[in-house]
Amino acid sequence: xxxxxxxxxxxxxxxxxxxxxxxxxxxxxxxxxxxxxxxxxxxxxxxxxxxxxxxxxxxxxxxxxxxxxxxxxxxxxxxxxxxxxxxxxxxxxxxxxxxxxxxxxxxxxxxxxxxxxxxxxxxxxxxxxxxxxxxxxxxxxxxxxxxxxxxxxxxxxxxxxxxxxxxxxxxxxxxxxxxxxxxxxxxxxxxxxxxxxxxxxxxxxxxxxxxxxxxxxxxxxxxxxxxxxxxxxxxxxxxxxxxxxxxxxxxxxxxxxxxxxxxxxxxxxxxxxxxxxxxxxxxxxxxxxxxxxxxxxxxxxxxxxxxx
Numbered sequence: 001x002x003x004x005x006x007x008x009x010x011x012x013x014x015x016x017x018x019x020x021x022x023x024x025x026x027x028x029x030x031x032x033x034x035x036x037x038x039x040x041x042x043x044x045x046x047x048x049x050x051x052x053x054x055x056x057x058x059x060x061x062x063x064x065x066x067x068x069x070x071x072x073x074x075x076x077x078x079x080x081x082x083x084x085x086x087x088x089x090x091x092x093x094x095x096x097x098x099x100x101x102x103x104x105x106x107x108x109x110x111x112x113x114x115x116x117x118x119x120x121x122x123x124x125x126x127x128x129x130x131x132x133x134x135x136x137x138x139x140x141x142x143x144x145x146x147x148x149x150x151x152x153x154x155x156x157x158x159x160x161x162x163x164x165x166x167x168x169x170x171x172x173x174x175x176x177x178x179x180x181x182x183x184x185x186x187x188x189x190x191x192x193x194x195x196x197x198x199x200x201x202x203x204x205x206x207x208x209x210x211x212x213x214x215x216x217x218x219x220x221x222x223x224x225x226x227x228x229x230x231x232x233x234x235x236x237x238x239x240x241x242x243x244x245x246x247x248x249x250x251x252x253x254x255x256x257x258x259x260x261x262x263x264x265x266x267x268x269x270x271x272x273x274x275x276x277x278x279x280x281x282x283x284x285x286x287x288x289x290x291x292x293x294x295x296x297x298x299x300x301x302x303x304x305x306x307x308x
Contacts, residue, residue: 003137006066008080009057009087010098013071016047046116050089053112056126057089064133075101076285085136087129095121096199096280099146099304100160106136106143108307120202123308136307145233146199146304149259151277151287154294159287161279162304163200167267167295168192169274170286174245176270181239181257187270189250191243195265195297201229201238204281208240232306235299236260265297 013021019029033040061067070078075098080086087108088094095109110129111122124132135141149161159165168175174189196205209227230236237259244252259265267289269275275289289295 003065005083005085005137006068006081007061007064007085007087007133008078009061009067009069009089010075010094011054011069011071011089012091012094014043014047014050016043019043046113049113049116053089053110053126057087057110057129060126060130060133063130072097080105085133087133089126090119090122091117092119092121093281095306096162097282099162099306100148100279102304104302104305106305106307108132108136121199121306132307141307144306144308146306147197147233147235147237148300148302148304149195149197149237149279150298150300151279152296152298153277153287153289157287159277159279159285160300161195161200162197163280164194164196164204165277165279165297166192166194167275167277167289167297168242169271170276170283171274173274175275176250177275178268178270179241179254180266180268181254181259182263184254184257186251186254187249188241188252188254189245189247190241193239193241193267195237195239195259197237198230198232198234200280205229205238205240208242212240233303237297237299239265239297259297259299261299267295267297269293269295 020026023029023032030040033043072094080102085106086098086102087110088098090109090111099107108124109122110124110126111117111119112126114125149165151159151165168191175192176189178187194204194208206227206229239257239259241255244255246252269289269291272291276286277289277295278286
């Protein structure tokens with residue numbers, strides 16, 4: 001098929017590639033893993049399966065025509081064309097990481113190893129790539145809209161979150177900040193704030209709420225035993241404060257709430273250093289959130305587009 005629309009395939013480094021980059025040689029990586037008592041052959045199998053998936057994908061892309069392959073670390077600086085179709089060769093985290101740079105461009109999630117990855121965001125396998133791309137070019141595939149969160153700092157810096165945003169300390173220390181949602185405002189000390197989208201409501205937010213309900217149950221408090229994630233395209237976000245600490249100088253009233261288009265979350269840093277905001281679990285890609293900085297958290301102006 002010869003189309004003027006370009007396909008950009010986003011790949012990721014495997015665990016084995018990460019180890020070799022860290023320890024310089026395959027032999028040293030193997031020594032490190034086996035010294036810990038782990039199964040090095042599992043790392044090798046994962047690498048082989050991923051390489052096979054890439055070869056299958058490349059055959060389909062070469063038959064299609066225009067394509068480009070980039071590694072995940074290049075996403076923040078890569079310039080996508082207006083008509084580009086983007087393919088992420090899994091895991092789920094790669095889909096979320098790619099989507100926030102696409103400004104609504106269609107994204108195809110491909111599961112390279114279905115026996116290893118559940119693939120909630122990866123409905124396709126490498127053998128499907130050729131037909132899926134053809135369907136997308138001809139507008140024969142449906143898609144799901146994904147609401148994203150956005151953090152905007154007082155100096156104009158912005159960060160999108162497909163699953164969630166984290167506001168808090170860069171290391172395992174306490175964060176101090178002033179939090180404001182609607183008519184509620186208070187100073188808090190906690191291990192950070194999670195703001196979740198509908199897509200992320202089955203991930204980090206779910207674990208926070210599940211843990212809170214289990215602890216409350218252990219203290220004899222009657223709690224609902226069902227947590228319900230919300231729709232990916234829902235026009236609201238939810239926030240949860242992690243481990244809020246009550247003291248003379250900090251309160252714990254505003255620990256859970258909803259952010260929508262009419263009500264945004266405002267957080268003012270009281271941390272001299274070490275405060276950060278990052279999204280989707282990518283700690284290396286963060287905004288500095290130190291004293292004097294104000295962050296406004298709301299729904300992003302554009303939505304992601306996931307091909308299904």
